[in-house]
Amino acid sequence: MRVSLRTGSAATAALCLALVAAPAHATPPGPGVSGKVIAQTTVGGTDYILREITIPPGQATGWHYHDGPLHGYVEQGTLSHFDSTCANDGVYHAGDSLTEPPGPTNVHIGRNLGRKPLVLDVLYVLPHGAPFSEDAPNPGCDFE
Numbered sequence: 001m002r003v004s005l006r007t008g009s010a011a012t013a014a015l016c017l018a019l020v021a022a023p024a025h026a027t028p029p030g031p032g033v034s035g036k037v038i039a040q041t042t043v044g045g046t047d048y049i050l051r052e053i054t055i056p057p058g059q060a061t062g063w064h065y066h067d068g069p070l071h072g073y074v075e076q077g078t079l080s081h082f083d084s085t086c087a088n089d090g091v092y093h094a095g096d097s098l099t100e101p102p103g104p105t106n107v108h109i110g111r112n113l114g115r116k117p118l119v120l121d122v123l124y125v126l127p128h129g130a131p132f133s134e135d136a137p138n139p140g141c142d143f144e
Helices: 002-021
Strands: 034-043 046-055 070-076 078-083 088-093 097-100 108-111 118-127
Touching: 070 078, 070 088, 078 118, 088 097
Parallel strands: none
Antiparallel strands: 034 046, 046 118, 070 097, 070 118, 078 088, 078 108
């Protein structure tokens, strides 16, 4: 009985510590945001993945960052790009290209503030097996 009480107490303490130390919740993408893989290959330890991403009017990607650089091209619509200081760090129209640097110090969100769907072609250059993006909490901006 004494062993199971100690084990239960240790488990409860660990759970409480995990809950207190847990980061703020990540922001998910808005309704209707979608992506489809167009092409992909792996060379050495790097994945090269081309995706088409569609963001409906009034929606956003959610706050996130990437484990490798991204190279994007706006096919349709306008991308409003915001960094973790809540500043608009770029507005990209159809025909424009952009690059996003990697890493957790480059948290950002892409928003479609226009009236028609935003369509992006994005080349992800990622360490093999890395996810397309890593969710991040809203850094304190009054929008998501």
